[in-house]
Amino acid sequence: MARPDFYDAPDCDTHERGAPKFCKKSEPGEGAERSCAYDGARVVLMPVTDAIHLVHGPIACAGNSWDNRGARSSGAQLFRRGFTTEMLENDVVFGGEKKLHRAIVELAQRYRGEAKAIFVYATCVTAMTGDDVAAVCRAAGPEVDIPVIPVNTPGFVGDKNIGNRLAGEILLEHVIGTAEPATTTPYDVNLIGEYNIAGDLWGILPLFERLGIRLLSCISGDARFEELRWAHRARLNVIICSKSLTNLARKLRRQYGIPYLEESFYGMTDTARALRDMARELDLANGGPPVMQERVERLVEEEEARCRARLAPYRARLEGKRAVLFTGGVKTWSMVNALRELGVEILAAGTQNSTLEDFHRMKALMHRDARVIEDTSTAGLLGVMAEKQPDLVVAGGKTKFLALKTLTPFLDINHGRAHPYAGYEGMVTFARQLDLTVNNPIWPALHAPAPWELSPAAREEARAAAAGHARTFLAEDLSRSRVKVPAKAATVNPQKNSPALGATLAYLGVDGMLALLHGAQGCSTFIRLQLSRHFKESIALNSTAMSEDAAIFGGWENLQAGVKRVIEKFHPGVVGVMTSGLTETMGDDVQSAIAHFRKANPALAGTPIVWAATPDYCGSLQEGYAAAVEALVGTLAEGGATIPGQVNLLPGAHLTPADVEEVKGLVESFGLTALTIPDLANALDGHIDEEVSPLSTGGVALGELRRAGRSAATFYVGDSLARAALRLEASFGVPAYGFGSLTGLAEVDRFVATLSALSGRPVPPAQRRWRSRLADAMVDCHYQFGGKKVALALEADHLAGMTRFLAGMGCEIQVALAATRTRGLDALPCATVAVGDLEDLESAASGADLLVANSNGRQAAARLGVKAHLRTGLPVFDRLGAHHKTWVGYRGTTNLVFEVANLFQATSSEAQKLAHN
Numbered sequence: 001m002a003r004p005d006f007y008d009a010p011d012c013d014t015h016e017r018g019a020p021k022f023c024k025k026s027e028p029g030e031g032a033e034r035s036c037a038y039d040g041a042r043v044v045l046m047p048v049t050d051a052i053h054l055v056h057g058p059i060a061c062a063g064n065s066w067d068n069r070g071a072r073s074s075g076a077q078l079f080r081r082g083f084t085t086e087m088l089e090n091d092v093v094f095g096g097e098k099k100l101h102r103a104i105v106e107l108a109q110r111y112r113g114e115a116k117a118i119f120v121y122a123t124c125v126t127a128m129t130g131d132d133v134a135a136v137c138r139a140a141g142p143e144v145d146i147p148v149i150p151v152n153t154p155g156f157v158g159d160k161n162i163g164n165r166l167a168g169e170i171l172l173e174h175v176i177g178t179a180e181p182a183t184t185t186p187y188d189v190n191l192i193g194e195y196n197i198a199g200d201l202w203g204i205l206p207l208f209e210r211l212g213i214r215l216l217s218c219i220s221g222d223a224r225f226e227e228l229r230w231a232h233r234a235r236l237n238v239i240i241c242s243k244s245l246t247n248l249a250r251k252l253r254r255q256y257g258i259p260y261l262e263e264s265f266y267g268m269t270d271t272a273r274a275l276r277d278m279a280r281e282l283d284l285a286n287g288g289p290p291v292m293q294e295r296v297e298r299l300v301e302e303e304e305a306r307c308r309a310r311l312a313p314y315r316a317r318l319e320g321k322r323a324v325l326f327t328g329g330v331k332t333w334s335m336v337n338a339l340r341e342l343g344v345e346i347l348a349a350g351t352q353n354s355t356l357e358d359f360h361r362m363k364a365l366m367h368r369d370a371r372v373i374e375d376t377s378t379a380g381l382l383g384v385m386a387e388k389q390p391d392l393v394v395a396g397g398k399t400k401f402l403a404l405k406t407l408t409p410f411l412d413i414n415h416g417r418a419h420p421y422a423g424y425e426g427m428v429t430f431a432r433q434l435d436l437t438v439n440n441p442i443w444p445a446l447h448a449p450a451p452w453e454l455s456p457a458a459r460e461e462a463r464a465a466a467a468g469h470a471r472t473f474l475a476e477d478l479s480r481s482r483v484k485v486p487a488k489a490a491t492v493n494p495q496k497n498s499p500a501l502g503a504t505l506a507y508l509g510v511d512g513m514l515a516l517l518h519g520a521q522g523c524s525t526f527i528r529l530q531l532s533r534h535f536k537e538s539i540a541l542n543s544t545a546m547s548e549d550a551a552i553f554g555g556w557e558n559l560q561a562g563v564k565r566v567i568e569k570f571h572p573g574v575v576g577v578m579t580s581g582l583t584e585t586m587g588d589d590v591q592s593a594i595a596h597f598r599k600a601n602p603a604l605a606g607t608p609i610v611w612a613a614t615p616d617y618c619g620s621l622q623e624g625y626a627a628a629v630e631a632l633v634g635t636l637a638e639g640g641a642t643i644p645g646q647v648n649l650l651p652g653a654h655l656t657p658a659d660v661e662e663v664k665g666l667v668e669s670f671g672l673t674a675l676t677i678p679d680l681a682n683a684l685d686g687h688i689d690e691e692v693s694p695l696s697t698g699g700v701a702l703g704e705l706r707r708a709g710r711s712a713a714t715f716y717v718g719d720s721l722a723r724a725a726l727r728l729e730a731s732f733g734v735p736a737y738g739f740g741s742l743t744g745l746a747e748v749d750r751f752v753a754t755l756s757a758l759s760g761r762p763v764p765p766a767q768r769r770w771r772s773r774l775a776d777a778m779v780d781c782h783y784q785f786g787g788k789k790v791a792l793a794l795e796a797d798h799l800a801g802m803t804r805f806l807a808g809m810g811c812e813i814q815v816a817l818a819a820t821r822t823r824g825l826d827a828l829p830c831a832t833v834a835v836g837d838l839e840d841l842e843s844a845a846s847g848a849d850l851l852v853a854n855s856n857g858r859q860a861a862a863r864l865g866v867k868a869h870l871r872t873g874l875p876v877f878d879r880l881g882a883h884h885k886t887w888v889g890y891r892g893t894t895n896l897v898f899e900v901a902n903l904f905q906a907t908s909s910e911a912q913k914l915a916h917n
Contacts, residue, residue: 027545027565028543028544028545028558028559028561028562028565029516029542029543029544029561029562029563029564029565029566029569035159035160035521035522035525035526036155036156036158036159036160036163036520036521036522036523036525037153037154037155037156037157037158037159037160037162037163037166037522038061038121038122038123038124038153038154038155038163038522039065039155039160039163039522039525039526040153040159040160040161040162040163040164040165040166040167040244041121041151041153041163041164041166041167041170042065042121042163043069043160043163043164043167043195043244043415044163044164044167044168044171044195044219044220044244044245045119045151045167045170045171045220046069046071046079046119047069047071047073047079047195047196047220047221047222047223048079048117048119048220048223048224048225048228049073049075049076049077049078049079049222049223049224050075050076050078050079050114050115050116050117050224050225051078051079051115051116051117051118051119051225052078052081052083052107052108052111052115052117052118052119053079053083053118053119053121054083054084054085054100054103054104054107054118054119054120054121054490055082055083055084055085055121055123056084056085056087056096056100056103056120056121056122056123056126056131056133057084057085057087057121057122057123057124057125057126057581057616058086058087058088058092058123058125058498058581058615058616058617059084059086059491059494059496059497059498059616059617059620060498060500060501060523060526060580060581060616061084061121061123061124061155061522061523061526061616062082062083062084062086062491062494063082063084063086063494063496063497063498064497064498064501064523064526064527064529064530065526065529066081066082066084066493066494066856067080067081067082067493067856067859068416068529068530068533069195069197069415069416070197070198070415070416070417070418071195071196071197071221071222071415072196072197072198072199072201072202072221072222073196073222074202074222075222075224076114076224078111078114078115080859081492081493081839081859082491082492082493082494083103083107083490083491083492084490084491084494085099085100085103085489085490085491086490086491086494086496086617087099087125087126087581087616087617088617088618089615089617089618091617092125092129092581092585092615092617095129095130095131096126096129096131097131097132097135097136099489100120100131100133100136100489101136101139101140102489103489103490104118104120104136104137104140104143104144104148105140105143105144106488106489106490107490108143108144108145108146108148109144112145115146116146116147116224116225116226117146117147117148117149117175117225118144118146118147118148118149119149119151120133120136120137120148120149120150120151121151121153122150122151122152122153122154123154123155123581124154124155124156124519124520124523124546124551124580124581124582124585125581125582125585125616125617126154127152127154127156127551128154128551128582128585128586129585133150133151133152134150134152136150137149137150147174147175147178147225149170149174149175150170151166151167151170152166153166153167154520155520155521155522155523155582156520156546156547156548156550156551156582157548158548159521161244164241164244164245165244165245165247165248167245168244168245168247168248168251169247169248171219171220171228171248172248172251172252172255175225175228175229176228176229176231176232176252177229177231177232177255177256178229179226179229179230180230180233181216181230181233184216184233185214186235186282186285186286187211187212187213187214187235187282187286187292188214188216188233188234188235188236189208189213189214189215189216189234189235189236189237189238189278189282190215190216190217190218190219190231190234190236190237190238190252190258191204191215191217191218191219191221191238191240192219192237192238192239192240192241192245192248192249192260193219193239193240193241193244193245194218194219194221194240194241195220195221195241195415196218196221196222197221197414197415197417197420198417198418198419198420198421199420200221200265200420200421200422200423200426201218201221201222201422202222202420203265203420203421203422203423203424203425203426204265204422204423206423206425207271207275207299207303207423207424210295210299211275211279211292211295211296211299212292212295213278213282213292216230216231216233216234217230217231217234219231219245219248231252232252232255232256232258234258235258235282235285235286236258236259236260236261236278236281236282236285237249237252237253237258237259237260237261238260238261238262238263238274238278239260239261239262239263240263240264240265246262259281259285261274261277261278261281263277263278264334264337265422265423265426266334266335266337266338266421266422266426266427266430267334267335267337267338267341267427267430268304268307268308268338268341268424268427269337269341270334270337270338271422271423271424271427272300272304275296275299275300276293276296276297276300278292278296279292279293279295279296280293303424304424306424307424307427307428310428311341311342311427311428311431314342314428314431314432314434314435315341315342315343315431317435317438317439318342318343318344318431318434318435318438319342319343319344320343320345321343321344321345321391321392321438322344322345322346322347322388322389322390322391322392323339323344323345323346323347323390323391323392323393323394324346324347324348324349324384324385324388324390324392324393324394324395325339325346325348325349325350325393325394325395326349326350326381326393326394326395326396326399327350327394327395327396327413327414335394335413336349338421338427338430339394341427342431342434344392344434347388347390348372348384348388348390349372350372350381350395378402378538378692378694379694381399381402382402382406382691382692385402385403385406385408386406390408391408391409391438392408392409392410392411392434392437392438393408393409393410393411394410394411394413394434395410395411395412395413395414396412396413396414396415396416397412397414397415397416397417397529397532397533398528398529398532400412400416400532401532401536401537401538402538402692404536405538405688405689405692406692407443407446407447407688409437409438409440409443410437411433411434411437419433473719473722473738473823473824474722474723474726474823476823476824476826478821478822478823481821481823481825481826482826482833483818483821483825483826483833483834483835484833484834484835485821485834485835486834486835486836486837486840491837491839492837492838492839493837493838493839493856493859493860494837494838495793495794495817495819495836495837495838495841495853495854495856495857495873496620496621496819496820496837497530497620497621497819497874497875498523498526498527498580498614498616498620498621498624499578499614499615499616499618499619499620499621499623499624499627500517500519500523500527500578500579500580500614500616500624501527501530501531501621501624502614502620502621502622502623502624502625502626502627502628502653503515503576503578503612503614503624503625503627503628504517504527504531504539504541504578504624505531505621505625505653505680505874506576506624506625506628506629506632506653506678507576507578507610507628507678507696508531508539508540508678508680508683508684508696508699509676509677509678509679509680509683509684509696509699509700510573510574510576510632510677510678510679510696510699510700510702510705511573511683511696511697511698511699511700511701511702512572512573512574512695512696512697512701512702513572513573513574513575513576513695513696513699514540514542514566514570514572514574514575514576514694514695514696515540515541515542515576515578515696516542516543516544516562516563516566516575516576516577516578517541517542517543517544517578517579517580518544518546518555518558518559518562518577518578518579518580518583518588518590519543519544519546519579519580519581519582519583520543520545520546520551520580520582521543521545521546523543523580523582524541524542524543527539527541528541530874530875531874531875533875533877534874534875534876534877534882534883535684535686535883536686536880536883537684537686538692540693540694540695540696542562542566543562544558544559544561544562544583545558545562546558546582546583551582551586554586554588555583555586555588556588556589556593556596559577559583559588559590559593559594559597560593560596560597560600563575563577563594563597563609564597564601564604567604567607568604570694570695572607572695573607573695573701573702574607574608574609574610574636574702575607575608575609575610576609576610576611576612576628576631576632577590577594577609577610577611577612578611578612578613578614578624578628579612579613579614579615580614580615580616581615581616581617584613584615584616584617585615590611590613591611594609594611597609608635608636608702609635610628610631610632610635610636611631611635612624612627612628612630612631613627614627614628619820620795620819620820621653621795621819621874622652622653622654622718622720622795622796622797622798622819622820622822623720623820625652625653625720626653626720626721626723626724628678629650629677629678629721629724630723630724630727632677632678632705633648633650633677633705633708633724633727633728634724634727634731636702636705636706636708637705637706637707637708637709637728637731637732638706638707638708638709638710639709639710639731639732640707640709640710641710642710642711642712643673643707643710643711643712644712645671645672645673645712645759646672646673646675646707646710646711646712647667647672647673647674647675647711647712647713647714647715647758648674648675648677648708648711648713648714648715648725648728648734649663649664649667649674649675649676649677649714649715649716649717650676650677650714650715650716650717650718650721650724650725651663651676651678651679651680651716651717651718652716652717652718652720652721652797652798653718653720653795653797653798654718654794654795654797654798654801654873655680655717655718655888656680656882656883656884656885656886656887657680657681657682657683657684657685657686657883657884658681658685658883658884658885658886658892659742659885659886659887659888659892660676660679660680660681661681661682661685661886662886662888662889662891662892663717663742663888663889664676664679664681666751666752666755666767666889667715667755669764669766669767670755670756670758670759670761670764671759671761672755672758672759675700675704675705675707675708675711676700677700677705677708678699678700679698679699679700680699682698682699683696683697683698683699684883685698685883685884686883686884708728708734709728709731709732709734710732711728711734712734712758713734713735713736713737713758714728714729714734714735714736714737715737715738715739715751715754716736716737716738716739717739717741717742717888718740718741718797719738719740719796719797719800719822719823719824720796720797720822722736722738725737725738737754737758739751740797740800740801740804740824741797741800741801741804741805742801742888742889742892743801743802743805743887743888743892743893743896744801744804744805744808744893745771745774745775745778745808745890745893746808747801747804747805748771748888748889748890748893749771752767767890770889770890770891770894771890773890773891773894774890774891774893774894774897777894777897777898778809778897781809781897781898781901782809782810784900784901784904784905784908785806785809785810785811785900785901785904786810786811787810787811787812788810788811788812788849788850788904789811789812789814789847789848789849789850790806790811790812790813790814790848790849790850790851790852791813791814791815791816791817791841791844791845791848791850791851791852792806792813792815792816792817792851792852792853793817793819793836793838793840793841793851793852793853793857794817794818794819794852794853794854794872794873795818795819795820795873796818796819796820796821796822796824796825797822798872798873799816799817799818799825799828800824800825800828802852802872803816803828803829803830804828804829805893805896806852806900807829807830809897809900811850813828813829813830814830814832814844814845814847814848815830815832815833815834815841815844815845816828816830816832816833816834817833817834817835817836817837817840817841817844818833818834818835818836819835820835821835832844838853838856838857838859838860839860841853841857841860842859842860842863842864845860845864845866846864848864848866849866849868849904849907850866850868850869850870850900850903850904851864851866851868851869851870852869852870852872853869853870853871853872853873854871854872854873854874854875854876855871855875855876855877855878855879856875857869857871858871858878867906867907868903868904868906868907870899870900870903872885872887
C-alpha cells in the first residue's frame, strides 16, 4: 500500500548543490529544534476562532502549549482557551474514551451558541493506549448540535510539516464543501496558510477591499468555522505558507477546479507582485478585460509612493546594516526582499521549513557570498553568528535568546511577535521595529569595556563616582483531605505544567548536566518554549525523538542511542534522563535500559546517568522537579566523614534564581557552606556567558553533589522536597530540617533561629537590619492589605507560602487553587482550597481585588475586570525580570510587601478616579 502523499515533502531527496534536505529527521540525542505532527496540526487548526480545540491526552500537550501563538481574532476568542481531557494514571490504564465522550458533550453544552465545532486532537499517549478518537467523535456527534472532528496527529507520526499537511486533509474531508455561501462574486478568493499572526491578515484585507476582492475563506487566520465550509466556491486560492498546505491547494484544484498561486505579502515588492498575479488570474477566470489588473496598478502606484516616503527615515538609519535571517517557508525569501528594500545586507539565511522553490528564490535575492544555514542546531547558529558578526538577527522566538546572549540585536518575525508585518502598512511597522531594535542605545553600552578592561585612570574615575552613589508532613492522610478535586471531564485553561518540565528545571541547576527527555520530540520543544518564555534564556534540552516505529516496538534503542549520542557529542559531566507520558505508557524499563547501556558501552562508564520517572499523567511541574531532585541526591551523593560547617540546601521549584541566591547568602552569613541542589542562582539568572553551551552551566558541580552525604544537615524549602531530604537522612544520617516557605516574617524567623542554633553563631547585624526594615514596611503598608480579597492559583508549595503571607498581612483569601492535591494544603487559612484550572479561577474569583497566578491568569483577570494581577509561578512571559524577583528572607519579603501594596494602591487610585469622573 502506497504511503499517503501528504506524508512526503516533494523536496526530500534533493541533492542540488547548496540546497539542504528539507525533510531531515531528528536523531536521538539532538537538541529539540523541530516540533511534532500534533503541533503542526495545531498551528493550522487552532486559529479557527469559534471552535473548541480539545486535546485528548495527559497534561503535557495542552498544558505546555495552549495560547502560546500570536494568531489574532477580530471576534470570537474561544480558540484561545486551552481544553484538554488531562489523562491521569487511571485513564491511561483503563482507557480514556469515556472521559473524552463526556468532555465533548459537556463542553458542547457549556459553550452552546458560542462554539460552532469541536476539533479533537489525539496525542502520543492516547494513540498508544488505543483510544479511538474518531469513533468517539462519531458517537458523540448525535448528542451535540455541532460538528465533532477528529484530528489524528499524535506527535510521534512525524514532524511539524506532516502535521500541517494532515490538518489540510482533515479540513478537506470534514469541513470544506459542507455548506454553501449565501452569495458569490467573480472576485472571491481564499488565503491558505495565513494564520493572522499579530494581525497580518488585517494588513492585507484593506487592499482587497479597495480592489473589490472578497476574502471568502482564510485558512485559517481569524477564521470562522462556517466560512471554511464554503471555501470550495472561491475563484482563486492564494498560498501564503508554501510548505504547510500546498497539498490542500492541489486537491482543491483537482476536486473543484480552483487555480492556486504561491505568494507573499511581506515587503513592497512581493506585495505588489502578489496583487498583480491575483489580478491576472481573476481577470482570466472571469474571461473579460483586465479590470482587476488596472485597479491593482493604480493601487500599487499610490501605496508604494506613500510607503517609500514613510520608510525613508528608517532606511536612512538601517542602510548598510548586516543581518542573519533564520526562518522558514515563505518568509525565507520574502523577508530577504523586505530587508533589501531597507538597505540591509543579508549575510546568511536559514531554510529549516522551506521548499526547494523557496530556496531558489532566496538564493537569487542574496549576495553570491551569502551563506545558506544548513545546521540549524544551537551550535550551528552560534557558529554562523560568530563567523558573520551580524548587526542583527531576524528570526523566530527559539533563536531569540541565542542572539541576545551574543549581544546581537534581534527581531522576532515568527508566531511569538506582537506586530503585524504584512502589506504596505506592515512594511512600515517592520521597518520601525527593526530601527528600534538595531539602533537601541543599549547596544553601545553593552559593548563598552568592562570595569576590569579600563585603564587605571578610568577605574579611579569610576571608583570615585561609585563612592558617592551610596517530619509530620508525610504522615498526613491525603484520603481525608478537605481539598476538593475537579469533577469535570475537561480541564480548561490549565495552570499545570508537565512533570518533565519540572525535572528539566531541576537538571538545569547542575553544572555540566545534559537533560534528555525520553519521548516524542514535540514534548521537548514545548518544554523549551515554556522555559524560554519565562527565563528569557536558551534552554539546554535534548530528546530521544521517539518515532512511530519506536512507539510501537519500544523505545529502548532510542534511549540507549540518545544517551550514547549525547555523551559522545557533548561530553557532559552527568546525563539526566526523564520520561514522558508516551514512554511511561509504553512501559519502557528505563532503569534496565541504562544498565544494558552501561554493559554495552564500558568506555562511557565514567559519565553518571540520573533517571527520574516523570509521566505527564502524574502530578505537575512541582512533582517532576521533586522527583529529579530525589534522583540527583539518591544517585550521586556519597557518604563519609562529616564535613564541619557544610549543609545541603534543597530549594523548591517555586523559588526564582534570585530567591535561591538570597537563601544561600542567608545560610552563608552564619559561616556555613551551602551545597545547593539544584542551584539555579548562577544557571538561570540571566547573565551573559562568554559562550553558549549545549550543557547546563553555572549550577551545582558534580563534585559537590558527591559530597552531599557528608553534610552536617539538610535544609529544604518547599514541602514537596521532604522525600529528597529524608532520603539523604536515611542513607547517610544527614538530619533534615523542613520549611514550607521562607516568605513572611514568622517563616523567616524560624529559619534564622534554626541556623543560629545549628551554627552556634548569633544573627548577623545585616539580617537584624533587614528584619527591622521588613517590620517597618509591614507597618507602613498594612493599610493597603487590610480586608482585601485575594484569589490564588499556583503550584502547591508556592500556593501555601503565598496564601500564608497574604493572610498574615490582613488579606481575605477568597480561593486558593492548587495545580495538584498535596499534603499541607488542609491547614491553609482559606475556606475554599481546591485543585483547579484557570477556568475555575474565573468562576471563584469574582469580586476579588487581587489575582495571584502566572501569566496565563491574565485572561481570568481581564474577564473579571480585576486590575491587580500579581504574576508569579511559571510561566511569567508578559513581564520582564520574573527570574530576578526576590521574595524570600527578610529582604525579599520586604520587596514583596511593597510590590503588592503598590498594586493595591494603583487600583485604588484608579477606582477613585473613575468614581470622581
